Amino acid sequence: MKTPFILPLLLLCTLASAAEFKVLQPQQSSVNFVSKQMGVPVDGEFKKFTANIVLDPGKPEKGAARIDLDLGSIDTGSQEANEEVIGKAWFDAKTYPTASFVSTAVKTLGQGRYAALGKLTIKGKTLDTQADFTIEQKAGLVTLTGAFILKRLAYGIGSGIWSDTDTVADDVLVRFRFVLAQK
């Protein structure tokens, strides 16, 4: 009879998963960015993305995430720029329709701050990335808020004439907010 052994195990799994948050609330979540054009910060966002995140606020270092951005859903702040950035010199969204981040570890930084380490793939290029974030738990929801600096030229985003960083800065501040429910 194996049941007596399996039952407590199953129970343990249920208890463990009870603390896990993994259902994304898309309406409250966002991925946006600030680019600098001629020294002027310009807001933009990705309107479509999927985020598969599993996080136990009691054990964040056990968390894992996979974020996929639909590059065609980019809003850079103006229509003509939206048409420009999906083109070959920028994201080449026809060939590479999504950008993805896959976490490899979560580190505790202290004072309520954490870092998600992982691989960020854009335009066929994969680089190690670190994104710092905070966790807020309220009313049955967990909110992850964070940001990181993306060096656009490292991925070849904005090549050719656009590689001039005096016009469009290399640093792009990417900000994210993911709100998760338990089920």
Next chain:
Amino acid sequence: MDTRYTHTAIALHWLIALLIFAALPLGIYMHDLPLSPYKLQLYSYHKWIGVTVFMLAVLRLSWRITHRPPPLPGTMPAWERLAAESVHYLLYALIFIIPVSGWLMSSAKGFQTVWFGVLPLPDLVGKDKELGDLLHEVHEALNFALLGLLLAHAGAALKHHFIQHDDILVRMLPFLQRKP
């Protein structure tokens, strides 16, 4: 009574004129360009010039209020005086309103104005596409009005100088002194 404008008034007049000669054609040229770093640069230069015009306009109007301009020649018929003064007031108004309309348009379109890439101007309106499109129309219409008024203004000055042979143009020139 002095028949010439003060050096300060003359300097401000020509400095603003020069900047308008740069910004106005630049504005007409740049907005149809395909998106490129060059276009972004031109937009910035245009905005920097506009902010500069606005600041000089503040100085100029303060100067104008505290320093009476030389009177128009008594030989001018009443309608000409009225026309000249109306055009002057409208030009004064436009050198304020046009930069402000451009500034607001930029804010409404989601692009803050940062003077020379250093001094950020506050966004008085938030990002709003419809408002941005409306302000675009307003900015454009005001500039065509400015162009019309400038042609009338310069045309009148040249007419006074070459046809009437009075000192209307000379009194605003840093050089040339009409012989009495």
